[in-house]
Amino acid sequence: MRGADYIIKRTAFAIATVFVAITINFFLFRVLPGSAVTDLSRVPHASPQLKIALAKEFGLDKSKWEQYLLYLKNLTHGNMGISFATQQPVWSELAQDLRNTIPMVALGTFLSIVIGMATGILSAWRRGSASDQISTNVAIAFYSFPTQWLAMMMLIIFAGVLPSAGMTNPFIFGTPTFLQHMKDVGVHMILPSLTLALTLYGEYTLIVRSSMLETLGEDYVLTARAKGLPQRTIVRKHALRNAMLPTVTLIALSLGYIVAGAILIEVVFSWPGIGRAVYEAVIQRDYPMLQGAFLILTLSVVFFNFVADLLYFRLDPRITE
Amino acid sequence: MRRAGRVAAVALAAGLVAAACGGSSGSQAGGAGGEGAVKEGGILRLGTMTGIDSLNPFVTFQQDSYSTFEYIYPFLVQYNTKTLQYAPDFATKWETSADGLTWTFHTVPNAKWSDGQPLTAADVAWTFNTIIKFGNGPTANFSQDFTHIDSIATPDANTVVLTYKTPVAVVLSNLQQVPILPQHVWEKYATGNGKELKLTPNTPQNGQPLVSGGPFVLTKYQTHAITLFERNPNFYGTKPHIEGFGLEFFTNDDAAVTALKSGQLDAVESIPVTSVATLKAAGLNVFIGPGLEFHDFIINSNPKKTTNPELQNPQVRQAFEYAIDRASIVKTAWLGYAQPGTTIVPPGTGAWHDSSIEGLPFDLAKANQLLDQAGFPKGSDGIRVANGHPMSYTVIFPHDETGAGDRAFQIIQNDFQQIGVKITQRNMDDSAAFAAITAPGETGYTSFDLAMWDWVPLEDPDFILSVMQCNQYGAWSDSGYCDPTYDQMYEQQASTVNVAARRRIVYQMQEQLFNDRPYIVINYQDITDAWDQHHWAGFVESNQGLFNPLSKESLTQLHQV
Numbered sequence: 001m002r003g004a005d006y007i008i009k010r011t012a013f014a015i016a017t018v019f020v021a022i023t024i025n026f027f028l029f030r031v032l033p034g035s036a037v038t039d040l041s042r043v044p045h046a047s048p049q050l051k052i053a054l055a056k057e058f059g060l061d062k063s064k065w066e067q068y069l070l071y072l073k074n075l076t077h078g079n080m081g082i083s084f085a086t087q088q089p090v091w092s093e094l095a096q097d098l099r100n101t102i103p104m105v106a107l108g109t110f111l112s113i114v115i116g117m118a119t120g121i122l123s124a125w126r127r128g129s130a131s132d133q134i135s136t137n138v139a140i141a142f143y144s145f146p147t148q149w150l151a152m153m154m155l156i157i158f159a160g161v162l163p164s165a166g167m168t169n170p171f172i173f174g175t176p177t178f179l180q181h182m183k184d185v186g187v188h189m190i191l192p193s194l195t196l197a198l199t200l201y202g203e204y205t206l207i208v209r210s211s212m213l214e215t216l217g218e219d220y221v222l223t224a225r226a227k228g229l230p231q232r233t234i235v236r237k238h239a240l241r242n243a244m245l246p247t248v249t250l251i252a253l254s255l256g257y258i259v260a261g262a263i264l265i266e267v268v269f270s271w272p273g274i275g276r277a278v279y280e281a282v283i284q285r286d287y288p289m290l291q292g293a294f295l296i297l298t299l300s301v302v303f304f305n306f307v308a309d310l311l312y313f314r315l316d317p318r319i320t321e
Numbered sequence: 322m323r324r325a326g327r328v329a330a331v332a333l334a335a336g337l338v339a340a341a342c343g344g345s346s347g348s349q350a351g352g353a354g355g356e357g358a359v360k361e362g363g364i365l366r367l368g369t370m371t372g373i374d375s376l377n378p379f380v381t382f383q384q385d386s387y388s389t390f391e392y393i394y395p396f397l398v399q400y401n402t403k404t405l406q407y408a409p410d411f412a413t414k415w416e417t418s419a420d421g422l423t424w425t426f427h428t429v430p431n432a433k434w435s436d437g438q439p440l441t442a443a444d445v446a447w448t449f450n451t452i453i454k455f456g457n458g459p460t461a462n463f464s465q466d467f468t469h470i471d472s473i474a475t476p477d478a479n480t481v482v483l484t485y486k487t488p489v490a491v492v493l494s495n496l497q498q499v500p501i502l503p504q505h506v507w508e509k510y511a512t513g514n515g516k517e518l519k520l521t522p523n524t525p526q527n528g529q530p531l532v533s534g535g536p537f538v539l540t541k542y543q544t545h546a547i548t549l550f551e552r553n554p555n556f557y558g559t560k561p562h563i564e565g566f567g568l569e570f571f572t573n574d575d576a577a578v579t580a581l582k583s584g585q586l587d588a589v590e591s592i593p594v595t596s597v598a599t600l601k602a603a604g605l606n607v608f609i610g611p612g613l614e615f616h617d618f619i620i621n622s623n624p625k626k627t628t629n630p631e632l633q634n635p636q637v638r639q640a641f642e643y644a645i646d647r648a649s650i651v652k653t654a655w656l657g658y659a660q661p662g663t664t665i666v667p668p669g670t671g672a673w674h675d676s677s678i679e680g681l682p683f684d685l686a687k688a689n690q691l692l693d694q695a696g697f698p699k700g701s702d703g704i705r706v707a708n709g710h711p712m713s714y715t716v717i718f719p720h721d722e723t724g725a726g727d728r729a730f731q732i733i734q735n736d737f738q739q740i741g742v743k744i745t746q747r748n749m750d751d752s753a754a755f756a757a758i759t760a761p762g763e764t765g766y767t768s769f770d771l772a773m774w775d776w777v778p779l780e781d782p783d784f785i786l787s788v789m790q791c792n793q794y795g796a797w798s799d800s801g802y803c804d805p806t807y808d809q810m811y812e813q814q815a816s817t818v819n820v821a822a823r824r825r826i827v828y829q830m831q832e833q834l835f836n837d838r839p840y841i842v843i844n845y846q847d848i849t850d851a852w853d854q855h856h857w858a859g860f861v862e863s864n865q866g867l868f869n870p871l872s873k874e875s876l877t878q879l880h881q882v
């Protein structure tokens with residue numbers, strides 16, 4: 001029953017977190033100076049009534065509390081509202097951005113996890129060797145590069161070889177077949193995903209390496225060695241599994257943030273994703289878009305953390321004790 | 322028009338100047354084209370950093386959207402970008418009554434929309450009447466274009482008659498900005514409170530292109546990515562040489578430049594000045610010509626402001642102008658691709674610019690002398706003391722101005738240091754910067770001292786002159802300037818139909834602003850477009866670049882070589 005208690009507690013905590021985040025999301029953006037109405041009403045030949053008309057249209061003529069209650073009410077009906085800037089439903093705008101973002105960021109994150117874990121394990125296993133030195137230093141270097149700088153370098157190096165912007169060849173008139181489309185997207189995804197993988201993997205390398213080193217020094221590993229078990233088995237069964245706890249947290253966090261996109265990479269590679277959409281929404285004070293995007297981000301982060309909590313429970317039975 | 326919101330906002334209308342020719346000096350290079358044998362067909366791949374936020378004319382406020390409307394919708398008139406005169410578009414000719422109140426436009430007979438439906442004067446009247454009808458709500462972004470209008474009549478299918486209550490000087494300038502929409506597509510949205518007029522995305526649906534009336538039909542649109550156009554066989558005017566074109570949106574101008582260099586694009590609008598040399602070296606054509614955009618140093622001019630009253634002192638303002646080294650800013654911040662500024666009506670507007678006004682020369686000794694005379698001696702730290710406090714001010718600096726604007730600020734900051742005035746940059750995003758300028762509240766204008774920003778005026782000076790009126794507090798004003806005499810002159814020019822008489826008033830207004838210095842105009846920014854001239858020729862350049870909301874000339878005359 002301790003397990004059930006644990007799960008109930010974690011679930012309640014997750015729900016409370018989401019509610020608090022929703023509320024903070026609502027008020028946070030309204031604290032920013034500047035207003036969408038002022039921005040959008042400044043069109044050269046607009047009538048003075050435009051400002052009033054927009055405020056009314058956006059519901060900003062109501063009090064903050066009324067707006068908040070309306071927002072909660074709409075949310076319970078699954079309605080995220082209408083974007084101030086584009087006048088289109090927030091959900092349809094965000095859904096499109098997410099469809100664009102998730103494959104690119106997921107691929108980049110997946111690659112970073114694979115490369116990071118492989119190099120981390122290898123470094124720990126061959127601790128102190130030249131390959132450990134090289135691998136660790138390269139990882140630190142990539143981890144330290146500013147994302148946008150690395151992205152620009154990739155852009156310059158691969159100019160003319162790989163596409164520099166967008167997620168498809170934009171100048172295709174007519175409808176390409178599914179396979180052509182997938183190939184097109186794939187080619188466009190290489191640079192942004194690879195850049196993302198390179199900027200992220202170093203973190204995994206270092207964390208996996210250090211937690212592996214910790215477990216490799218434990219008595220039970222010594223015991224395993226004394227028993228004459230092969231190196232591979234020691235690493236995989238005894239060291240790695242115990243070294244996984246911090247890595248699982250990191251992976252869960254990374255997965256949670258996939259829906260946040262990768263603003264800097266999306267900007268450099270003109271990827272029409274959610275990171276860029278959020279950035280533009282901030283600039284435009286497009287509250288419904290911001291609330292929608294942050295709601296999705298909140299749900300995603302909370303969900304993956306919840307999953308991580310459950311995995312902990314599975315990986316480390318001591319948690320319930 | 323940039324500026325808080327102008328960011329994009331204005332850009333829209335802003336759009337109007339034309340100019341490869343423009344009357345101002347300093348244009349060079351380029352070769353707007355026309356040379357080479359005309360080869361029919363081809364798809365132009367054009368890169369842009371502006372993008373299209375919405376294709377609904379009642380929603381959008383980005384410049385590229387308005388340029389797009391120019392190519393897919395009829396307009397009554399357009400500009401001749403060489404002469405800056407109005408030229409026929411859907412109206413083949415027009416006349417004005419002697420009292421200036423009645424404007425009669427004769428439209429192209431037997432014209433058709435891209436779906437084969439008739440395109441007539443009825444579409445014009447419906448569009449204009451709809452804008453007027455919902456002018457306090459969904460269509461408010463166009464409603465000022467119809468100020469003082471009394472009625473719109475269509476005596477026959479090819480004639481539109483606009484009757485005004487009082488003479489209006491800017492009838493053609495206004496009409497040049499209003500796209501004519503297909504009534505048979507849009508009338509279903511103009512019911513009730515007209516809300517649907519704004520909610521329709523106006524994008525191609527179910528594989529069907531947008532019903533278009535211009536030289537191109539819009540066939541595909543992906544937000545923040547791509548817009549594709551194909552030739553419209555039903556277009557009433559001269560058909561384009563090219564089969565179509567695509568507009569690819571870049572969020573990173575270096576990526577666009579890289580794509581142009583590597584052959585992934587054929588042309589890019591508004592390349593950064595730092596890329597000009599690179600692109601030229603790569604064998605690409607770079608057009609440099611006078612633009613409309615100007616950058617200005619703003620001094621809070623709200624007569625009711627009580628803090629730091631020394632900034633209201635005309636001598637101090639003059640001293641500031643003497644201490645701004647425009648030549649150095651043009652050379653260092655803009656790498657030479659700009660012109661020193663004087664008045665808020667840029668030379669790109671042709672004869673509306675009062676070229677007799679000369680900016681004060683860079684002269685630190687003179688600036689120091691003026692400040693000494695004003696009674697603001699230097700303190701022990703070298704900073705002057707005015708009214709009991711050091712002359713140390715914060716300059717609101719919106720995100721819009723980053724890049725060359727940062728470099729300009731540093732030059733000004735160093736020179737101001739030498740006249741005993743300390744200025745500090747306060748970086749903010751555009752929305753927050755505008756809020757800081759209008760603070761407290763939306764119409765206060767008493768908190769800020771100095772700012773920097775830019776404008777992209779229209780070809781007609783009416784708009785840029787309007788922003789300095791008292792009634793623009795909370796709307797376009799970013800200086801707090803308010804002077805009843807100026808406002809009177811504004812009203813007067815707006816109703817003076819005689820061009821020469823109106824120009825005299827416009828000159829007076831420029832002079833007053835120059836002397837009062839709510840702005841010190843630092844420089845006019847050049848247009849910098851680039852394209853592959855080995856394959857393309859015929860672009861018609863303008864003060865708004867090669868893809869502009871001024872006329873249908875550029876992409877209809879463009880061709881392969």
